Amino acid sequence: MKILQIGAGNFGRKHLRVWQGLRQDVYVADKEAGCRAWCLRNGFAADRITAEFEQFLPFVQAVDIVTPADTHGVIGRRCLAAGKHAFIEKPLAAALKEGKALVQLAGAKRLVLQVGHIFRYHPCTTFLKRALSRRSLGDVRYIFGHFMGFKRMRSDVGVTHTDSIHYIDAINYLLGESPQRVLSVQRDCIDRGMEDLSVTFLFYRTTLAQIESGYHAPDQWRDLTVVGSRRTVAVNFAQNEVRVFHNRFVKKNGKVLALHNGIERPAIPSGEPLRLELEAFLQAIQGRHRPIADGAAGVEALRVVEAAKRSAQLMRVVPLRLGARLKKPGHLIL
Numbered sequence: 001m002k003i004l005q006i007g008a009g010n011f012g013r014k015h016l017r018v019w020q021g022l023r024q025d026v027y028v029a030d031k032e033a034g035c036r037a038w039c040l041r042n043g044f045a046a047d048r049i050t051a052e053f054e055q056f057l058p059f060v061q062a063v064d065i066v067t068p069a070d071t072h073g074v075i076g077r078r079c080l081a082a083g084k085h086a087f088i089e090k091p092l093a094a095a096l097k098e099g100k101a102l103v104q105l106a107g108a109k110r111l112v113l114q115v116g117h118i119f120r121y122h123p124c125t126t127f128l129k130r131a132l133s134r135r136s137l138g139d140v141r142y143i144f145g146h147f148m149g150f151k152r153m154r155s156d157v158g159v160t161h162t163d164s165i166h167y168i169d170a171i172n173y174l175l176g177e178s179p180q181r182v183l184s185v186q187r188d189c190i191d192r193g194m195e196d197l198s199v200t201f202l203f204y205r206t207t208l209a210q211i212e213s214g215y216h217a218p219d220q221w222r223d224l225t226v227v228g229s230r231r232t233v234a235v236n237f238a239q240n241e242v243r244v245f246h247n248r249f250v251k252k253n254g255k256v257l258a259l260h261n262g263i264e265r266p267a268i269p270s271g272e273p274l275r276l277e278l279e280a281f282l283q284a285i286q287g288r289h290r291p292i293a294d295g296a297a298g299v300e301a302l303r304v305v306e307a308a309k310r311s312a313q314l315m316r317v318v319p320l321r322l323g324a325r326l327k328k329p330g331h332l333i334l
Contacts, residue, residue, distance in 0.1 A: 001025065001282060004084075006053045006075060007066035008035040011089065015066050016042070018275050022282070027060060029053035057082045062112075062285060064278075065089060068156035073098030080105045080113070087281045089116035091165055091305070092298030094157060099302045103295035112284045114277070114291040115298035117169040121276040123268045124235045127242055128174055128226060137228025138248070143171055143209040145224035148217040158194035160186060161305050163213040167224060169301040171202065171209050173292070174226070178300050179204050183317045184308035189216065200308045203317075240268050 001024055005015055008030040019026045020043065027048045028039045039049050050056060053063075053075070062085040065075050073093045079086050080102065092115045093099040106113035119125050131137055147163045154162050172178055179202035186195035197214040222237040232245040246261035277293065284291040303320060311318040 001062060001285070002027070002060040003062050003064055004029060004053060004056045004060040005064040005066060006030070006079075007089075008032075008039055009066070012066035013038065013042075014274060015064055015278070016044075018272070018278050019064070021275065022278065024282075027056040029056060054078070057084065060084060062086065062281070064281075066116075068154075069161065070094040070156045073102065076102045077105060080109055080111055083109060083111070085112040085281075085285045087114045087116065087278070088298070090118070090169070090298065091115075091157065091161055091302055092295065093302065094161075096299065096302040096306050099295070099299045103299055106295055112281070112288070112291070113295040113298075114281045114284060115293050115295060115301075116277065117166070117173075117293040117297060117301065118273045118277055119166050119170040119237065120173050120293045120297075121280065122237055122273045123240060123271050124237055124242055125170060125174070127266065127268055128224075128233060128235065131233060132174055132226070136231060137226060137233065138230030140175065140207045140226060140228050142227040143174075143207060143225065144227075145171075145209075145211055146217075146221040147211065147213045149215070149220040150218055151215060153190070153192070153196055153215050158186070158188075158198070159196050159213045159215060160184070160198040160200065160308055164198050164200055164211045164308070165301050165305055167209075167211045167213075168200075168202070168304045169293070169297060170224065171204075171211075172297070172300055172304075175204055175207060177204055179209070179304060179320060181317050181319050182304060182307040182311050184311040186309070186312035195312070198308070198312075200311075202304065240270065242266055242268055 003024050004027045006029045008028055028044055029050050030036055031051050036049050040046060063079045065072060065088045069091050072088050076086055076088055145167045147166055181203040184200040187197040188195050190196055200211045202209040220238055225234045230248050232247060234243045244264040248259055250257050250259060280291045307318045307320050
């Protein structure tokens with residue numbers, strides 16, 4: 001398939017590596033001369049590299065947009081309007097209104113729109129999703145996670161928009177619903193005009209979730225813990241590791257007892273999430289079905305991010321749509 005990747009920066013280069021491994025016919029567009037030079041040094045022909053993405057739109061079937069978030073709306077609209085299936089790295093757009101417009105346009109054009117919510121494709125998330133569908137954890141009471149680490153700060157959006165959104169979407173996916181209310185505390189510690197520290201609480205129908213993200217913690221924190229009434233699962237995404245704690249509380253003779261029944265460490269299949277999600281994009285185009293990280297998922301994540309921002313500004317809980325159930329991926333009507 002002929003694919004145009006727009007953006008060849010740090011993360012865009014990982015996309016290009018995967019596309020090469022998948023043996024796709026790739027064109028590349030980037031306004032930065034240094035990025036175009038990198039592409040040339042890494043095996044891409046000069047006549048497949050351009051500064052203006054519109055030059056190659058007529059020759060491709062799909063686009064992969066890996067540019068700053070504040071460009072997703074404009075670039076996405078142009079590509080969808082040209083009749084191209086689109087993979088857009090998360091967030092779907094910088095603003096909810098833009099994201100909704102992209103979803104509406106993709107639907108009108110009957111095109112596949114996939115968002116780079118990569119944790120939906122992580123093998124550990126697959127394990128969690130299956131465990132929850134089988135109710136092996138019992139009732140899910142609490143979910144908490146940390147997406148933190150000392151790294152370069154993005155200049156297009158704050159840390160809630162770029163890092164917390166990973167777990168916002170992952171938890172929406174795991175529970176099959178959006179939160180009803182949001183409470184968030186955000187801080188701009190470096191005084192650069194956008195938050196670099198964020199703690200957000202998501203109130204689902206019966207589950208409380210907490211997400212902490214930021215640029216200041218040492219090392220790399222990529223963990224998510226799902227606490228159930230029968231078992232608890234702790235995930236380390238960076239290590240592709242899952243621990244199942246057979247611990248639970250029981251009431252007996254008017255007392256609450258804590259039962260410790262050991263830890264299980266199931267084997268988790270290997271698989272690069274980026275490769276898995278780009279493979280899913282190709283399969284969605286070929287089969288014309290919605291990927292599990294479709295445009296609707298991207299919109300719901302943006303809805304929560306914007307509610308979190310309002311909560312932080314107002315210093316109070318902000319309501320969302322009550323009990324919004326997320327649509328299951330289905331076939332597109334062609």
